[in-house]
Amino acid sequence: xxxxxxxxxxxxxxxxxxxxxxxxxxxxxxxxxxxxxxxxxxxxxxxxxxxxxxxxxxxxxxxxxxxxxxxxxxxxxxxxxxxxxxxxxxxxxxxxxxxxxxxxxxxxxxxxxxxxxxxxxxxxxxxxxxxxxxxxxxxxxxxxxxxxxxxxxxxxxxxxxxxxxxxxxxxxxxxxxxxxxxxxxxxxxxxxxxxxxxxxxxxxxxxxxxxxxxxxxxxxxxxxxxxxxxxxxxxxxxxxxxxxxxxxxxxxxxxxxxxxxxxxxxxxxxxxxxxxxxxxxxxxxxxxxxxxxxxxxxxxxxxxxxxxx
Amino acid sequence: xxxxxxxxxxxxxxxxxxxxxxxxxxxxxxxxxxxxxxxxxxxxxxxxxxxxxxxxxxxxxxxxxxxxxxxxxxxxxxxxxxxxxxxxxxxxxxxxxxxxxxxxxxxxxxxxxxxxxxxxxxxxxxxxxxxxxxxxxxxxxxxxxxxxxxxxxxxxxxxxxxxxxxxxxxxxxxxxxxxxxxxxxxxxxxxxxxxxxxxxxxxxxxxxxxxxxxxxxxxxxxxxxxxxxxxxxxxxxxxxxxxxxxxxxxxxxxxxxxxxxxxxxxxxxxxxxxxxxxxxxxxxxxxxxxxxxxxxxxxxxxxxxxxxxxxxxxxxxxxxxxxxxxxxxxxxxxxxxxxxxxxxxxxxxxxxxxxxxxxxxxxxxxxxxxxxxxxxxxxxxxxxxxxxxxxxxxxxxxxxxxxxxxxxxxxxxxxxxxxxxxxxxxxxxxxxxxxxxxxxxxxxxxxxxxxxxxxxxxxxxxxxxxxxxxxxxxxxxxxxxxxxxxxxxxxxxxxxxxxxxxxxxxxxxxxxxxxxxxxxxxxxxxxxxxxxxxxxxxxxxxxxxxxxxxxxxxxxxxxxxxxxxxxxxxxxxxxxxxxxxxxxxxxxxxxxxxxxxxxxxxxxxxxxxxxxxxxxxxxxxxxxxxxxx
Numbered sequence: 001x002x003x004x005x006x007x008x009x010x011x012x013x014x015x016x017x018x019x020x021x022x023x024x025x026x027x028x029x030x031x032x033x034x035x036x037x038x039x040x041x042x043x044x045x046x047x048x049x050x051x052x053x054x055x056x057x058x059x060x061x062x063x064x065x066x067x068x069x070x071x072x073x074x075x076x077x078x079x080x081x082x083x084x085x086x087x088x089x090x091x092x093x094x095x096x097x098x099x100x101x102x103x104x105x106x107x108x109x110x111x112x113x114x115x116x117x118x119x120x121x122x123x124x125x126x127x128x129x130x131x132x133x134x135x136x137x138x139x140x141x142x143x144x145x146x147x148x149x150x151x152x153x154x155x156x157x158x159x160x161x162x163x164x165x166x167x168x169x170x171x172x173x174x175x176x177x178x179x180x181x182x183x184x185x186x187x188x189x190x191x192x193x194x195x196x197x198x199x200x201x202x203x204x205x206x207x208x209x210x211x212x213x214x215x216x217x218x219x220x221x222x223x224x225x226x227x228x229x230x231x232x233x234x235x236x237x238x239x240x241x242x243x244x245x246x247x248x249x250x251x252x253x254x255x256x257x258x259x260x261x262x263x264x265x266x267x268x269x270x271x272x273x274x275x276x277x278x279x280x281x282x283x284x285x286x287x288x289x290x291x292x293x294x295x296x297x298x299x300x301x302x303x304x305x306x307x308x309x
Numbered sequence: 310x311x312x313x314x315x316x317x318x319x320x321x322x323x324x325x326x327x328x329x330x331x332x333x334x335x336x337x338x339x340x341x342x343x344x345x346x347x348x349x350x351x352x353x354x355x356x357x358x359x360x361x362x363x364x365x366x367x368x369x370x371x372x373x374x375x376x377x378x379x380x381x382x383x384x385x386x387x388x389x390x391x392x393x394x395x396x397x398x399x400x401x402x403x404x405x406x407x408x409x410x411x412x413x414x415x416x417x418x419x420x421x422x423x424x425x426x427x428x429x430x431x432x433x434x435x436x437x438x439x440x441x442x443x444x445x446x447x448x449x450x451x452x453x454x455x456x457x458x459x460x461x462x463x464x465x466x467x468x469x470x471x472x473x474x475x476x477x478x479x480x481x482x483x484x485x486x487x488x489x490x491x492x493x494x495x496x497x498x499x500x501x502x503x504x505x506x507x508x509x510x511x512x513x514x515x516x517x518x519x520x521x522x523x524x525x526x527x528x529x530x531x532x533x534x535x536x537x538x539x540x541x542x543x544x545x546x547x548x549x550x551x552x553x554x555x556x557x558x559x560x561x562x563x564x565x566x567x568x569x570x571x572x573x574x575x576x577x578x579x580x581x582x583x584x585x586x587x588x589x590x591x592x593x594x595x596x597x598x599x600x601x602x603x604x605x606x607x608x609x610x611x612x613x614x615x616x617x618x619x620x621x622x623x624x625x626x627x628x629x630x631x632x633x634x635x636x637x638x639x640x641x642x643x644x645x646x647x648x649x650x651x652x653x654x655x656x657x658x659x660x661x662x663x664x665x666x667x668x669x670x671x672x673x674x675x676x677x678x679x680x681x682x683x684x685x686x687x688x689x690x691x692x693x694x695x696x697x698x699x700x701x702x703x704x705x706x707x708x709x710x711x712x713x714x715x716x717x718x719x720x721x722x723x724x725x726x727x728x729x730x731x732x733x734x735x736x737x738x739x740x741x742x743x744x745x746x747x748x749x750x751x752x753x754x755x756x757x758x759x760x761x762x763x764x765x766x767x768x769x770x771x772x773x774x775x776x777x778x779x780x781x782x783x784x785x786x787x788x789x790x791x792x793x794x795x796x797x798x799x800x801x802x803x804x805x806x807x808x809x810x811x812x813x814x815x816x817x818x819x820x821x822x823x824x825x826x827x828x829x830x831x832x833x834x835x836x837x838x839x840x841x842x843x844x845x846x847x848x849x850x851x852x853x854x855x856x857x858x859x860x861x862x863x864x865x866x867x868x869x870x871x872x873x874x875x876x877x878x879x880x881x882x883x884x885x886x887x888x889x890x891x892x893x894x895x896x897x898x899x900x901x902x903x904x905x906x907x908x909x910x911x912x913x914x915x916x917x918x919x920x921x922x923x924x925x926x927x928x929x930x931x932x933x934x935x936x937x938x
Binding site: 060062065091092095096099100102104106107108109111112113116120121124127128150152153154155168169172182 | 684843
């Protein structure tokens with residue numbers, strides 16, 4: 001890239017632009033192929049797909065942790081490559097802008113206590129001690145974990161770990177948050193808390209990309225859903241209404257399945273989604289995933305999606 | 310093979326502690342070059358795997374179980390220099406977090422298990438495996454390497470222990486540290502591992518290598534040797550040739566010095582040497598042809614008998630200590646480990662097995678116990694006691710100073726005074742005194758007593774008879790030697806346990822950072838401890854899942870296959886997690902250093918305590934010189 005500018009281009013550029021991206025872990029076996037995707041600033045995008053379709057790989061690619069075997073990724077208008085990240089100024093800027101919350105909090109919490117965990121990112125950014133402390137305090141307040149700061153990670157519950165993991169990203173003040181299966185391992189109350197947090201981020205104009213197979217969470221938190229097939233390609237991209245009403249498609253990519261119920265004396269079939277967490281769709285009587293979302297939107301439970309991206 | 314504090318004299322442990330420093334520095338450099346940025350997570354997970362491996366119970370014979378060290382296995386996967394660091398860190402955590410293995414003896418333990426075993430095993434494996442990337446030859450080579458590596462480490466440990474009576478003794482022949490000479494300690498350690506633990510190590514290593522060769526051959530890829538390994542074949546051939554010559558040439562090979570030679574060399578004849586020669590001549594005159602080194606034969610027979618005794622006693626103690634499930638954690642005044650409900654369930658549905666608890670339950674309980682220990686320590690360390698109020702550096706250094714003092718003292722009375730100091734500190738630091746004393750006296754003290762008691766027999770330590778029990782005569786210097794060892798071990802274990810119980814792990818890490826320990830080391834230690842707990846949870850769940858599906862008895866062979874398969878699974882999971890953690894660190898802009906903002910500060914009380922502690926140690930040593938041994 002030679003004399004590429006050190007700072008990302010004007011904010012008009014989309015946060016991410018992927019062109020014909022392919023990724024292979026081993027030669028021959030693709031984990032993603034033919035991906036064209038543009039993510040604009042402030043969008044909340046859910047990447048849905050069954051297990052093993054390449055959701056996590058896509059997220060890691062957006063975070064500059066794995067790189068395409070073919071095709072190109074641009075982040076904030078600049079090419080995102082291994083070489084580009086070798087440059088200190090670019091890396092610092094990119095890491096500060098993009099935060100990645102891992103699916104397993106245990107992987108992400110690698111410091112000896114929560115305070116060090118929250119301070120890790122700001123320290124790596126080279127901020128002053130006062131600034132680091134200020135950011136830790138603010139993030140702890142935002143996520144209500146002030147009392148957990150001197151606790152080692154292994155004494156925390158699953159929900160507390162998730163809060164600490166998210167706080168440890170928030171201290172870096174990222175514009176873009178990448179969330180891998182954010183609702184998994186959370187109890188219903190913590191799931192509600194997480195969805196509220198996502199709504200806050202939407203108001204603050206933060207970009208969110210979440211990978212999930214929890215359709216109800218995707219419907220509620222995202223204003224755009226992209227679907228990955230088991231052939232590792234992008235097969236749908238649209239608003240939750242547009243995507244979640246394509247029943248045949250969702251069946252084909254294994255995100256829902258036909259389900260037979262006995263209800264009193266009559267048996268009937270309906271499409272059935274399996275979320276990672278509490279599976280609220282299944283508990284709401286016999287409405288389909290789609291009807292459920294439409295109902296919620298009609299009642300104003302979910303903010304209306306912006307018109308086509 | 311973990312040598313606790315108090316068995317090695319100061320000259321021995323100091324030399325080995327100092328020896329380990331350059332070895333660690335070289336290993337860190339080598340690892341930095343080969344693993345680069347990934348070194349912290351990879352080493353941490355390697356260490357965690359090494360630690361967790363020691364928690365797996367492997368069925369042996371007759372319903373008994375043992376555990377492997379895994380040093381050679383780690384060396385095969387990560388290379389010998391990375392194994393030095395990984396196993397060392399596992400040993401540091403065992404000492405610092407669980408109180409296994411001593412503080413002063415850390416260098417010795419690291420030298421034996423983290424240097425001798427990995428290097429011997431690694432090169433033997435390369436030699437025997439040749440270029441075979443997988444297959445039977447590779448697996449057998451791994452097993453042989455693990456066996457030989459462990460036995461080599463055991464022999465070195467035997468030498469370290471066996472040197473003690475020559476280096477430290479009183480004028481009356483009373484031993485001050487480990488009481489058995491080379492003639493007993495080396496064969497005992499060697500045979501114990503040749504007959505028993507070496508096979509476990511070999512079985513585990515072969516099983517894991519075989520499972521990894523099937524599922525993740527990339528982990529076992531060998532880099533081409535930098536130099537041809539022919540010199541290794543030559544060295545091995547020379548060693549094999551020398552062995553029978555050494556055995557036939559009396560008075561020249563290692564451990565076979567004649568009595569006058571020893572007297573000439575060290576000016577003192579260890580009692581067992583003089584005795585044993587005569588004993589065996591008298592006991593088996595018909596079997597000994599003139600010209601054959603009957604002293605050596607005597608040692609061998611004594612060693613075999615000794616090994617059988619030691620293993621038997623160890624198994625018996627194990628059986629006694631293994632109380633019914635759920636009983637062990639229920640110590641008054643301590644947080645109860647979350648195992649009782651599970652134990653009840655298990656008691657109701659326990660498969661009928663020889664030896665009570667099933668293999669899966671045994672391991673799951675051990676793991677649950679270890680995790681409960683960590684949480685309990687965390688709880689005690691959070692209390693506002695005397696030691697907890699001190700700066701963590703001061704706490705760590707003064708307690709270590711006390712432990713070192715305990716290894717320097719010769720007088721039983723002064724050692725008893727030091728035990729009183731540990732008790733006073735435990736009370737002042739709000740440690741549950743009953744469980745503190747139980748731990749130091751029962752696990753550390755009783756073990757020392759059982760091991761050392763035979764050395765008080767007139768056979769080993771001549772002198773005026775103090776006690777006769779039938780044909781057995783215990784001598785006065787012999788019993789004094791045993792008492793010295795036991796009191797020293799209890800005193801040192803007390804100070805070590807105070808470190809473990811009053812230091813929160815983050816405090817310990819910050820103390821190490823403040824003491825200028827390299828960032829990489831502290832970061833790796835921190836991550837290792839965390840990953841150990843994560844892996845332990847996995848291990849516990851694996852075993853409970855197995856227990857819940859086990860209805861009938863399975864053969865020991867099938868059990869062994871299952872255990873090694875699971876170990877391979879944990880190895881794969883460890884390496885995968887290492888990659889993920891590295892990604893998570895990169896994602897947050899990791900630049901290579903992990904500084905902490907919380908810096909300990911020395912207050913007035915810290916200075917007072919430091920000076921008082923140093924003065925007390927000086928006083929103790931002065932009193933000891935006055936009291937005489």
